[in-house]
Every structure is written in C-alpha cells, then in structure tokens.
Amino acid sequence: xxxxxxxxxxxxxxxxxxxxxxxxxxxxxxxxxxxxxxxxxxxxxxxxxxxxxxxxxxxxxxxxxxxxxxxxxxxxxxxxxxxxxxxxxxxxxxxxxxxxxxxxxxxxxxxxxxxxxxxxxxxxxxxxxxxxxxxxxxxxxxxxxxxxxxxxxxxxxxxxxxxxxxxxxxxxxxxxxxxxxxxxxxxxxxxxxxxxxxxxxxxxxxxxxxxxxxxxxxxxxxxxxxxxxxxxxxxxxxxxxxxxxxxxxxxxxxxxxxxxxxxxxxxxxxxxxxxxxxxxxxxxxxxxxxxxxxxxxxxxxxxxxxxxxxxxxxxxxxxxxxxxxxxxxxxxxxxxxxxxxxxxxxxxxxxxxxxxxxxxxxxxxxxxxxxxxxxxxxxxxxxxxxxxxxxxxxxxxxxxxxxxxxxxxxxxxxxxxxxxxxxxxxxxxxxxxxxxxxxxxxxxxxxxxxxxxxxxxxxxxxxxxxxxxxxxxxxxxxxxxxxxxxxxxxxxxxxxxxxxxxxxxxxxxxxxxxxxxxxxxxxxxxxxxxxxxxxxxxxxxxxxxxxxxxx
Amino acid sequence: xxxxxxxxxxxxxxxxxxxxxxxxxxxxxxxxxxxxxxxxxxxxxxxxxxxxxxxxxxxxxxxxxxxxxxxxxxxxxxxxxxxxxxxxxxxxxxxxxxxxxxxxxxxxxxxxxxxxxxxxxxxxxxxxxxxxxxxxxxxxxxxxxxxxxxxxxxxxxxxxxxxxxxxxxxxxxx
Ligand code: HEM
Ligand code: SF4
Numbered sequence: 001x002x003x004x005x006x007x008x009x010x011x012x013x014x015x016x017x018x019x020x021x022x023x024x025x026x027x028x029x030x031x032x033x034x035x036x037x038x039x040x041x042x043x044x045x046x047x048x049x050x051x052x053x054x055x056x057x058x059x060x061x062x063x064x065x066x067x068x069x070x071x072x073x074x075x076x077x078x079x080x081x082x083x084x085x086x087x088x089x090x091x092x093x094x095x096x097x098x099x100x101x102x103x104x105x106x107x108x109x110x111x112x113x114x115x116x117x118x119x120x121x122x123x124x125x126x127x128x129x130x131x132x133x134x135x136x137x138x139x140x141x142x143x144x145x146x147x148x149x150x151x152x153x154x155x156x157x158x159x160x161x162x163x164x165x166x167x168x169x170x171x172x173x174x175x176x177x178x179x180x181x182x183x184x185x186x187x188x189x190x191x192x193x194x195x196x197x198x199x200x201x202x203x204x205x206x207x208x209x210x211x212x213x214x215x216x217x218x219x220x221x222x223x224x225x226x227x228x229x230x231x232x233x234x235x236x237x238x239x240x241x242x243x244x245x246x247x248x249x250x251x252x253x254x255x256x257x258x259x260x261x262x263x264x265x266x267x268x269x270x271x272x273x274x275x276x277x278x279x280x281x282x283x284x285x286x287x288x289x290x291x292x293x294x295x296x297x298x299x300x301x302x303x304x305x306x307x308x309x310x311x312x313x314x315x316x317x318x319x320x321x322x323x324x325x326x327x328x329x330x331x332x333x334x335x336x337x338x339x340x341x342x343x344x345x346x347x348x349x350x351x352x353x354x355x356x357x358x359x360x361x362x363x364x365x366x367x368x369x370x371x372x373x374x375x376x377x378x379x380x381x382x383x384x385x386x387x388x389x390x391x392x393x394x395x396x397x398x399x400x401x402x403x404x405x406x407x408x409x410x411x412x413x414x415x416x417x418x419x420x421x422x423x424x425x426x427x428x429x430x431x432x433x434x435x436x437x438x439x440x441x442x443x444x445x446x447x448x449x450x451x452x453x454x455x456x457x458x459x460x461x462x463x464x465x466x467x468x469x470x471x472x473x474x475x476x477x478x479x480x481x482x483x484x485x486x487x488x489x490x491x492x493x494x495x496x497x498x499x500x501x502x503x504x505x506x507x508x509x510x511x512x513x514x515x516x517x518x519x520x521x522x523x524x525x526x527x528x529x530x531x532x533x534x535x536x537x538x539x540x541x542x543x544x545x546x547x548x549x550x551x
Numbered sequence: 552x553x554x555x556x557x558x559x560x561x562x563x564x565x566x567x568x569x570x571x572x573x574x575x576x577x578x579x580x581x582x583x584x585x586x587x588x589x590x591x592x593x594x595x596x597x598x599x600x601x602x603x604x605x606x607x608x609x610x611x612x613x614x615x616x617x618x619x620x621x622x623x624x625x626x627x628x629x630x631x632x633x634x635x636x637x638x639x640x641x642x643x644x645x646x647x648x649x650x651x652x653x654x655x656x657x658x659x660x661x662x663x664x665x666x667x668x669x670x671x672x673x674x675x676x677x678x679x680x681x682x683x684x685x686x687x688x689x690x691x692x693x694x695x696x697x698x699x700x701x702x703x704x705x706x707x708x709x710x711x712x713x714x715x716x717x718x719x720x721x722x723x724x725x
Contacts, residue, residue: 007714011699011701011711014697014698022666038635038636151711152702154701155701157645157669157704158642158674159641161636161641239642243637273650278703285716
C-alpha cells in the first residue's frame, strides 16, 4: 500500500475546498452550467440521466480497509446504499445531490481518496495490473510507477486542458491484466539485454467510436527518462491534437493521421530538448516513492495446508477455489478474486454492507488491503491459503463468492440506458439475462474462459470491442438493437472483435449468444482451446452461419 | 476587461492596435501576429525610445519558434485561450519561459477565469486579462489556494518530491 503523506493530503484537501467554492458559485448562478461543466468533470462529477454522478478514483486499484469503509459511508449517507465499480478502477455513485457533493468529497479526503481527474480532458486516474506487487514473476511492482505518474499528472499545469481525455495503464507482468494496448499510453515494464529495468511505451490505443490497438513508440525508455518521455508525448499531443472535432480529438487519431513513424519523430525531437531537464528522475526520488509502499510481513506457511486439503473435498468450495484463486509470489498465500457478478445482478455493483464486510474481511485475512480490477471485480491480494475455507464461507454469506470468475457469466457491462444519458440501449438487463442463461456452473466450466463485454453505446465503456464476445447497443427506428462481435481480447495479444452479422433486437441477444457458444463447443479442437483461440483459428464464418442459419 | 499583474488589478498601458491603424511612433502597442510578422523591424525599431513598447498577440495554433529572433525585444507576448477548454497556450507559455527564456510579460487573454489562474501562473504567465471583474478582484486569494505542487515547472516552486527529499517542514509554503 502507498500511504499518502501530509503533502498528498494537503493537495486533496485544497482541491476539495476549491470545488466547494465552485459548487457554491454554480448554486448561486455565478457560474453558468457551461462554465461549471469542465470544472465539475475534473472532479469526477457528471450530469446523468437521473442526477449528478460522482466518480471516485482508486489509483492503480489499491484500497485499504479504511478507504473501503469510507466508500461504504458515502454510499450510505449520500447515495442509495450502493456503488458501482467500473472498468477503470473507479467507483461511481449515481444519486448524489449537487449541494452535498463537496461534503461527500470531504469525507473521502479524510482517508486520502478523491474524484480528481476521473473525468474531463486531462490525464485520468492511472490504472495498473490489479495483482501488482503480488503476481509471481513480475519484473517489479508497477504501482510505484503508477504512483509517480499519478503525482506527475495531478493538477498538471500544462496538461489539464488537453484536446481530449488521456488514459495511462501500466503492467509489469508478461500476462497483461491492465489492458495497456487499449489506452492512450500503455507502459510495460521489462528488462533490456543489459538487465536494466525500463518501459516499453505504447501509444494511441483506445476504444470508442474509432477503436485502435496501441502502437509501440519506443521499445525501451529508461526509468530516469520516463516522465520526460511521456511529457514529450503529451506536449506534441496538446499542440497538434485535433480540437475541431470531438470525435477526432483523441491521441489515437493524431497517431493514426501522422503515422507512428512521423509521430515518433515529433516526440523524439521534443524529448531531445528536455530529457535532461527537471523531469529526469533521480534514483533518490524513485527510492523515496518506493519506500512509501508498505508490504505485509508474510509468514512462512505451507503451500498445501491441511485446512485447504480438507476443504477441497467440498465440491462447492472446490468450484470456487478453481476459478477465484490465483498463485501468489509468496508460498502459502493466494490472491482471491471476489465476484461482483452474482446471477441476475448488475455487474460491478456493491452495497454499503458488502463494502463494510469486505473491509473487515480484508483486515482479518488480507493485511487490510483490497484491489479493484478492470473486470469490475474485487480482490484480496494476500490471503494465507489455510484461511481460504473460512474466508470463502464469509464471502459466500455476503454474495461475493459466485464461482464464475473469468467464466461466461463474469460479464463486463457499462450502466447503459438505466443510468447513462448517452446510451442507445440497455446493458445491465442484457447482462442479467445472460448470467441467468449461463447460471449452471457445469455448463460454464465446460465452456471455460470466455469474456462477454457489453456497452450501451459506441463510447465503449464496457470495452465491447475487446470482449471475446462483444455486445454493442445501437438504436434503429427508436428500438434497441445489438451488434455482436467475436474474437476481441484485451490482454497481451489484444485484438478487436469482428462483427458476426446484422444487429439483433433486444429479445434475441441471449439466444444469439447461446448459439455462438454452442457453435464453439461443437467446433473447438479440444476442451483446452479457448473460445477466442477457436475464433482466431476458424474466423467469423462458422459462427455467423450458425447464428443466422435459423434466423 | 481588467488586467491583473502582480496580484492586483492594474491599468493596461498597451493599446490593442487595429489591423488597419497606423503604427504610432510612441506608446505601448499590442499587434496581431500577422501584422507583427509582416514587418517586425518596423514595430520593434520603435524600441529604445522611451515609452515605446511592442507586444504581440500570438495565436495558439502557431509555433512559438517563429518568435525566437525577436524575444529579447518584445515587451509582451499575449497568448490566447479562445475557450476555457483549449489549453494549447499552456504549452506555448512553458516553451517561451522555460526553453526560450523569454523575460518579458507573458499575458493570458481570452476566456480567462479564476479557475485557471493557478495553472497559468505555474506555466509562466504573469499578466491576466480577466474575463469577469469579480474573478480579477479575488486573484490573490485564488492564486494561493494551493500550497503543494507535484510537477517541476519554470515557476521555480519546490515540488512535493523535493520537499520530501530535503526533509523540509510540511508547512513550508512556496
Ligand atoms: C454513466 C456515465 C458515463 C458516461 C456519460 C460515460 C461517457 C463516456 C464517453 C463519452 C466515452 C467515449 C470517450 C471517447 O472515446 O472519446 C466513454 C468511454 C469510456 N468509458 Fe465511460 N461513461 C460513463 C460511465 C462509464 C462506466 C460505468 C465505465 C466503466 C464501467 C466507463 C468506462 C469507460 C471506458 C473504459 C471508456 C473507453 C475509452 C477508450 O478506451 O477509448 N464509463 N465514456
Ligand atoms: S458505453 Fe455509452 S451507454 Fe455505456 S456508459 Fe458509456 S456512454 Fe453510457
């Protein structure tokens, strides 16, 4: 965990006081809605279908139990008793009153969390692998760099009014859980031939109306140079990014229009003039940030404790264990994923009671630490394996032990028409219906790893382009239709999905998905061949035939 | 539009010269970039005489490199924020101050509201044509709202990084 010090806390508090003043000026009419808009967005406040929505950052997805309780408190006191974890390591509240927003933010500031830069045309909350610091084989803890970037980007005087929003994601593992290839800047920490640690820098990825997979702009930027390098990218983007058309304003369009070679040349020219300046990171600075991260004092425990062996005789426990538990770098410990995808529930929602309970369980079993991942699930990152049976019973009691992590009902979905003013179609009810269709754990296990992603409009908040199966809500003559893509993925082999055929009406979506899944079961080479791999091998055609043959 | 400089509202000695108005032999003037570049020497040659200062209003989509030959003779460079959300001039300001060591007045014009003062000061602006009278009056207060800064910029404020490393007391204000 990183603990904010007095300086970090001062910035958060000063920001809240500034926002309190801005809200007061809005309420008195001194600021027009248009003037207020950019200001509120930079503090995470949207005007939504029903009310103001507040988006709170969970930098690199790490939360303490104390912070989780504060999130529960805000849900209870200012909202309707729940919050919604999103695909960007944020949490959203949908029902907060404008006049109460500064108080809610002030309550959160007491535990060092905030809504700064969770929206607006600035550098957004920096996201990272949710297993950072505990995944076996990681080059180093990427959160140190996410934190350096968080500080660098917070209230940046040059880059707070960019052409468009700007998102960083960072990983230090071979297996990419942070979806770095669909971010404006993706960073992959790795070692070069000399054994030095540095960054592969990718640029220009993103989803939305015009999806792109990010391109490598530099294979290896050293630690000392990383801030100056990203500043060079941002400066080129700030000056040359398009501002005439909001749909063409993201850096991905600039990179695409210039071509990566020309873009790289611009960046490197800029960089050459500043790389040895004030942003060059000294070892002492890096070490100082590193020293602010606290790691648990692990015990030497058995990797196959008797408690676990015994519990595995229980098929319910075993089912949960099989897909919710991941290996930990420390023997005797495990990473536990908490499913926020109960059958029939809205993906990513948690009630205040669940949040409080999870905070308690994290204190009891995970050194007081919780993680939020982009799949809209939570994780406890340091659980002793011998405690797993007890933890499972407790999680099951509060409904977050559905054994479906990474399976077909572990669906990512945006709020869609139920909350979002931009939506063309519903997302949540589609997700709910699909979780019911695939509720049988045996079927789900037979199918294996399969990610369904749903977005209610082209903005792609549900990452539908990179879902193994992607579902996109569109509108036709005032009715909800859905385009379905297959073969997308968001990992180290990131790819955009391909359209299966014409959009289908609301009430046919679940049937079509079932058809696609059945086609896969019939066509796969062996049970180990994942759905996406089968699509890659076979192309879209056989799936298309199956779906449209009967329609 | 009130002009704020040195934390207070001041009278603007510069006249925005209309495109077709003749260049006066005396007095401080602000010229459009186009007009200035057509004959920079004519505008700058007035320098050296007393009370003759020349400034240029530089659009935010034009490379500041075009100004480099004249930097040490320009009294003012006015950068433009056509709308609140268009932040190109922040980059121009930092380049002028930090890379090219421009020493004259760097003026923010256009949609200049109190909510940007902090960013503008940090980017190197020292004069502000403020849109709303009330914002101009509270300039000093707003400019001191933040006391801790993460990024190093040319304004010379000690960053949080450096405060920590130097073990400066938390209460040090820059
Ligand atoms: C309910 C209010 C929301 C609104 C008004 C909203 C608005 C938008 C808009 C306009 C875009 C497109 C931006 C662009 O591509 O330039 C976008 C993209 C996105 N949003 Fe949302 N969103 C909302 C909720 C969410 C939620 C709940 C999530 C997560 C579950 C989310 C995560 C994302 C992500 C990941 C993208 C993709 C950006 C990319 O990679 O290009 N948003 N959103
Ligand atoms: S994808 Fe569209 S409908 Fe869904 S949350 Fe984003 S903007 Fe709203």
